[in-house]
Amino acid sequence: MVRELRITPIRNGTVIDHIANGLALDVLRIIGVRDLDKDSTVSIALHVRSGKIGWKDIVKVENMELSPRKVNAIALISPSATISIIRDHQVREKRAVDLPEHVTGVVRCPNINCISNQGEPIESDFRVVRRRPVVLRCAYCDRQVTDFLRHLA
Amino acid sequence: MALRGRDIVSIRDLSTEEITEILDHARSMIPVAEGKKSSSALEGKVVATAFFEPSTRTRLSFEAAVQRLGGRCLTIADIGVTSMRKGESLYDTVRMLSSYSDAIVLRHPNEGAARLAADASDRPVINAGDGSNQHPTQALLDLMAMHETFGTLAGLKVVLLGDLKYGRTVHSLAIALAQFGSELVLSAPRALALPEDLRGELESLGAKISDEPELRRAVRDADVLYVTRIQKERFPDEGEYRSVAGSYRVDASVLDGAKPQLIVLHPLPRAGEVDPEVDRTPHAAYFRQAFLAVPVRMALLSSILAPTRGG
Ligand SMILES: Nc1ncnc2c1ncn2[C@@H]1O[C@H](COP(=O)(O)OP(=O)(O)O)[C@@H](O)[C@H]1O
Numbered sequence: 177m178v179r180e181l182r183i184t185p186i187r188n189g190t191v192i193d194h195i196a197n198g199l200a201l202d203v204l205r206i207i208g209v210r211d212l213d214k215d216s217t218v219s220i221a222l223h224v225r226s227g228k229i230g231w232k233d234i235v236k237v238e239n240m241e242l243s244p245r246k247v248n249a250i251a252l253i254s255p256s257a258t259i260s261i262i263r264d265h266q267v268r269e270k271r272a273v274d275l276p277e278h279v280t281g282v283v284r285c286p287n288i289n290c291i292s293n294q295g296e297p298i299e300s301d302f303r304v305v306r307r308r309p310v311v312l313r314c315a316y317c318d319r320q321v322t323d324f325l326r327h328l329a
Numbered sequence: 330m331a332l333r334g335r336d337i338v339s340i341r342d343l344s345t346e347e348i349t350e351i352l353d354h355a356r357s358m359i360p361v362a363e364g365k366k367s368s369s370a371l372e373g374k375v376v377a378t379a380f381f382e383p384s385t386r387t388r389l390s391f392e393a394a395v396q397r398l399g400g401r402c403l404t405i406a407d408i409g410v411t412s413m414r415k416g417e418s419l420y421d422t423v424r425m426l427s428s429y430s431d432a433i434v435l436r437h438p439n440e441g442a443a444r445l446a447a448d449a450s451d452r453p454v455i456n457a458g459d460g461s462n463q464h465p466t467q468a469l470l471d472l473m474a475m476h477e478t479f480g481t482l483a484g485l486k487v488v489l490l491g492d493l494k495y496g497r498t499v500h501s502l503a504i505a506l507a508q509f510g511s512e513l514v515l516s517a518p519r520a521l522a523l524p525e526d527l528r529g530e531l532e533s534l535g536a537k538i539s540d541e542p543e544l545r546r547a548v549r550d551a552d553v554l555y556v557t558r559i560q561k562e563r564f565p566d567e568g569e570y571r572s573v574a575g576s577y578r579v580d581a582s583v584l585d586g587a588k589p590q591l592i593v594l595h596p597l598p599r600a601g602e603v604d605p606e607v608d609r610t611p612h613a614a615y616f617r618q619a620f621l622a623v624p625v626r627m628a629l630l631s632s633i634l635a636p637t638r639g640g
């Protein structure tokens with residue numbers, strides 16, 4: 177563990193560990209780095225050796241805790257990820273991400289003619305029809321989505 | 330009655346038992362649909378028919394069904410007369426409509442519109458076609474036309490011909506046929522093949538599916554030939570439309586090698602896919618099919634709007 181803390185330890189924030197190798201930048205997109213407060217540091221470790229999953233990525237964000245929607249989006253692209261909440265340099269909470277049965281507001285429907293893409297006052301809504309690998313089905317137009325990385329809202 | 334108060338958005342919303350129940354009920358409604366018997370099953374009910382896309386048959390058959398059962402219709406038949414043009418959301422329009430009526434029948438050009446309407450409305454919503462997605466009540470009457478001829482749906486060999494990509498009637502029908510254990514033969518131009526995910530869903534339902542683009546070969550030992558129209562309005566571009574327009578046509582000679590009992594169905598309107606000479610053969614069943622729209626929609630509406638026990 178000491179070996180892994182090559183990046184600056186944080187006092188308060190969130191560590192997203194065990195991200196599937198190569199997906200750290202997508203996780204950053206989900207987190208929305210632009211929303212962070214300007215004094216916060218974001219550190220990324222790419223291609224880190226991991227006993228559990230071979231190679232992994234890690235993202236550490238200072239002064240931020242993730243909304244359930246963002247956690248769901250991370251679960252979608254990397255079900256292996258774990259989320260640790262750091263307070264006062266200590267890991268206070270640690271949990272695996274969990275994909276719910278419905279994913280709302282996270283993925284845009286790839287069907288441009290879908291009612292969820294017409295400016296209606298609703299959120300996108302997908303049912304998880306398979307978990308490994310993840311397959312989603314739009315609750316509105318029934319379109320199946322597997323390449324949701326390309327369709328994050 | 331298990332259907333009371335239910336939304337019918339997709340054919341997936343109905344089990345085979347429920348479909349069988351609706352078809353039995355529809356059979357008993359035939360004399361009412363013909364005006365030979367009267368019924369007051371929908372007396373005092375108001376059904377909104379909101380059609381944001383052109384329709385003749387579907388809207389009129391729903392309205393005929395309501396009126397024959399003693400109910401009244403509230404009609405939005407032309408998008409130009411509503412405030413949707415002024416940018417009101419479908420969501421708001423449906424909320425308003427649901428406060429004026431007991432049920433809403435909706436047709437809309439966007440896929441998923443009926444699901445959204447069902448969420449917005451606290452009255453039941455019946456999908457009368459959402460873009461290229463689903464048209465469950467058409468599937469019910471298609472099934473009734475087949476059942477009326479063969480007395481069963483299990484084991485029927487059904488050729489689905491034409492636009493299997495954008496054709497919402499075949500999407501709903503194929504799912505129901507797969508659930509009833511019919512065999513499906515897909516006959517479509519390559520550009521209009523059934524969507525992959527739907528095909529996968531049919532396979533997971535245990536359907537026996539084959540492809541036969543050559544029409545004469547497809548009909549050879551079939552029981553039903555289900556013909557669809559290529560709908561220009563569904564194509565994202567004109568070029569794609571032109572490449573497939575007129576690529577198939579059913580005439581009497583195509584049916585030469587078919588079984589004598591084979592029936593030809595078509596959701597209508599036709600635009601040249603079925604030659605009028607087929608009308609004079611015993612295979613033509615599409616006008617009977619069109620009539621069945623009324624008793625099927627009567628059965629569905631009266632089940633959904635059935636009074637509560639004692640009420
Ligand atoms: N103060 C800190 N600053 C930055 N990262 C931390 C801090 N404390 C723990 N971590 C990281 O949070 C994750 C979870 O921590 P921990 O439960 O201690 O380790 P592990 O999951 O490797 O058993 C690990 O990736 C660890 O490197």
Ligand SMILES: [Mg+2]
Nearest residue numbers: 447448450451
């Ligand atoms: Mg509702």
Ligand SMILES: [Zn+2]
Nearest residue numbers: 285290314317
């Ligand atoms: Zn959709």
